[in-house]
Amino acid sequence: MSNGNRNRRRNKNRKGGPGPKRPDKAGGTGAALGTQVLRYSGIHGIGMLLGNVVTFVATIVVANFSSPEEFGQLGLLLFFSGLLTLLFTLASKQGTLKRTFGGDDEDDDDEDDDDDELAISPRRSLGTGLVTITIVSLVGTGLSIAFADPISHYLLGDADPSLVTYAALAGGTAALYRVSSIAVWIERRPYSYVAVEVAKPVFILAATVPLLIAGLSIKGAIAGQAIGTGLAMLMSLVVLRGSWELCWDWREAIAIYRKGAIRVPLVLSMWVVGYADIFLLSRFVSHADLGTYHLASRMAFLVAVLPGGYRKALRPLQKTPMFRAVEDEYGVGNARGIQFGYFTFVLAGTMLMTTVMATVMVRVAPASYASAAPLIPLVAGGLVAPTVYRMINKSVKYADKRVPFIVGAVVAMFAFIGLTLLLVGEIGVKAAPVGMMLAFAIPTVYVFFRSQRGRSPIVLPWRQMFICCALAVAVGLAHSLIDPGGIVLDLIVGTFAVVLWAFLCLALGAVPQAHRGALLAMVKGLRRPQHGFEAEAGLEALRPRERKSLRRAVVRGLPSEEAAKPALGMRRNAGNGNGGYSDADAILVEILRRVAKEGGAPGVPDDYARRDDHDRDAQIGAYLFAQGPIAARDQMGKKLINDGVAEPFDLHTLEHVLASLRRADGDVWNAGSD
DSSP, rough: OOOHHHHHHHHHHHTTSOOOOOOTSSHHHHHHHHHHHHHHHHHHHHHHHHHHHHHHHHHHHHTTOHHHHHHHHHHHHHHHHHHHHHHHHHHHHHHHHHHHHOOTTTTOOTTTSSSTSSSSSSHHHHHHHHHHHHHHHHHHHHHHHTTTTHHHHHHHSSSTTHHHHHHHHHHHHHHHHHHHHOOOOOOOHHHHHHHHHHHHHHHHHHHHHHHHOOEEEEEEEHHHHHHHHHHHHHHHHHHHHHGSSSOOHHHHHHHHHHHHTTTTHHHHHHHHHHHSOOOOOOHTTHHHHHHHHHHHHHHHGGGGHOOOHHHHHHHHHHHHHHHHHOOOOHHHHHHHHHHHHHHHHHHHHHHHHHHTTTTHHHHSSGGGGGGGTTHHHHHHHHHHHHHHHHHHHHHHOOOOTTHHHHHHHHHHHHHHHHHHHHHHHHHHGHHHHHHHHHHHHHHHHHHHHHHTTTTSSOOOOHHHHHHHHHHHHHHHHHHHHOOOSSSSHHHHHHHHHHHHHHHHHHHHHHOOHHHHHHHHHHHHEEEEEETTOHHHHHHHSSSSHHHHHHHHHTSSOOOHHHHHHHHHHHOOOOOOOSSSSSHHHHHHHHHHHHHHHHTTTTTTTTTTOGGGGGOOEEEEEEEOOSSSHHHHHHHHHHHHTTSSSSOHHHHHHHHHHHHHHHHHHHTOOOOOOO
């Protein structure tokens, strides 16, 4: 039985009658979720774009101060730095975030996880995790510095050991930065996350440029990496300060490592495929060829801006009642099929953009790097292969999908290593991206076909996916036949190619006519996030003391018992006594439902004020007006839905109304101000 059917049966059997009526699909939960995905992926995409632009500028600056051979050495130093970050956070990063939030931004297999191992105090769990990673990083960085000479000889040959020292410092600071910045994203604070993510390359660039001008060359580049990452780490900890407590509990540290241990094979496999390419190639190609490949891979990372943003946007939203409400309304298979279909659309457009703009990107580098242009699309295809695998696994649903997912990643890792070593003698540096794509092809196909025989097979929009991909290939091939000459003309022609592809996708049905109304509602939702709810009309239906209580809870953030005193006093004076809502959380929910109904929020039932729902509304109110980290609230919301206390769309509606009321200005709250 599908999740949607189970939820509908549960709603019918629940005390108080069936759940709220569903809105129409053009403007219902699908548009609401789409707006949030558009918002989160857009914010994430803008942040990634800004960060990658700054990184791109830094890459070009360093390339202009170094030869391809030196740039190849820098790539190996960054590989070593990334390896240390991985080792310092192995199991602890995943365990900390799963104990605190129930998952991290890379979890694609945890939908059926139980919450019995989540921390009782998310703030203490996150604090313990951060302190643990700090201790491990200090020890590991110290050992790397102590053995810098033999590490440098093996990694770089005859080179200055101080380069390894700076790389170790960069790796150690990046470990703490990576955990804290991801925590900001999972807390659904997209603007703060973007600020933290963009700050890192900005700090690195600001630190690197003076060192390069001073004549330090590669040493200046890797030292700037360490300085900039350290500053970004401090900034991320400050931004996250309200969500963690400076403490260390050895029992919690053990629980963190135990929780994260199961993901060690997956994390290692994904990292090897994504970052070990330059090390594998360095054993077989010259440092000059390695430098050219390194430049191409840095530029190809732009392909992760939109597809990666789309996938990451879904991650925190999966914890919300809105996501569950969408699957209830459309069915799991349809909802996830549509999500993957639009992921394919975004991926095709991004790959096309990367392909047609490759020459433009390389033209700003020194002429010695000209051979990087044809590598960029190929490397981009390799880098996006793990993202496709993750996204197809996120989209499918079948029992115990964690094991096939992790096994598939491990198989892909060994296949990547084997294929790269097998092909490098024949095709040189192209072996790495080709190996990435081929390595993930088999597990991706296996996971998909395994899911189609599961409890909720996804319904993919094959026609639309084929149209957008075929058009991208056709436009890309046509563009390759044109050589405008000059960076300005290249930029104009490349932009025209992308616009032409988008127009043809609309004209030939890659975006179905039936979806355009919802897509328009999504875009409008960015400007008018109320989605039909009018806060002023809803508040006008309240009595002054009720409005005052709601304002104290929503705007001032007072605890429910304190916030609800005016309304409770009014009802006692009116003689309601124990016959009405006496619990503070329950009475706030009853008031909120009335605001939602009178304000035009979709899906509020006509019998929203039923008195026999006191216990249910008390629990819902405890969730809606909970104070503390968002991790604790997410756990409460998930439990309410799983225990049948609340219906996903009902929680989504109330959360949406609360968010609208928080954005309302003082004129809307025209009574009950205190």
